[in-house]
Amino acid sequence: MQAAEPMIDDWIEIGALTDIPRLGSRIVNAPDGDIAIFRNSRDEVFALLNKCPHRGGPLSEGILSGHTVTCPLHNWRIQLVSGEAVAPDKGCVPIYPVKIENGTIYIQL
Numbered sequence: 001m002q003a004a005e006p007m008i009d010d011w012i013e014i015g016a017l018t019d020i021p022r023l024g025s026r027i028v029n030a031p032d033g034d035i036a037i038f039r040n041s042r043d044e045v046f047a048l049l050n051k052c053p054h055r056g057g058p059l060s061e062g063i064l065s066g067h068t069v070t071c072p073l074h075n076w077r078i079q080l081v082s083g084e085a086v087a088p089d090k091g092c093v094p095i096y097p098v099k100i101e102n103g104t105i106y107i108q109l
């Protein structure tokens with residue numbers, strides 16, 4: 001007899017998509033630091049550590065445009081899909097997988 005595989009379901013429910021305004025964000029507290037959840041104008045959702053790779057600025061307070069967010073401190077632009085800074089700046093912030101099911105946002109830590 002084969003042992004049952006452990007169920008791994010580490011998606012964490014964040015809340016309704018409509019709880020985040022378009023071009024807005026909210027913060028989720030996580031063990032490794034706050035996570036910024038962004039919703040862009042196309043209702044795409046992204047999750048990044050809320051810490052700019054430059055000097056730790058709060059990305060959740062940045063300006064969202066398409067697939068980038070501009071850090072409020074020194075205007076580095078961070079790509080929401082990869083977490084990488086747009087050249088010529090160099091750096092990368094951790095990103096987290098996101099899914100939306102029935103209008104509810106889930107992230108994976």
Ligand code: FES
Binds near residue numbers: 076
């Ligand atoms: S801390 Fe974000 S650009 Fe400097």
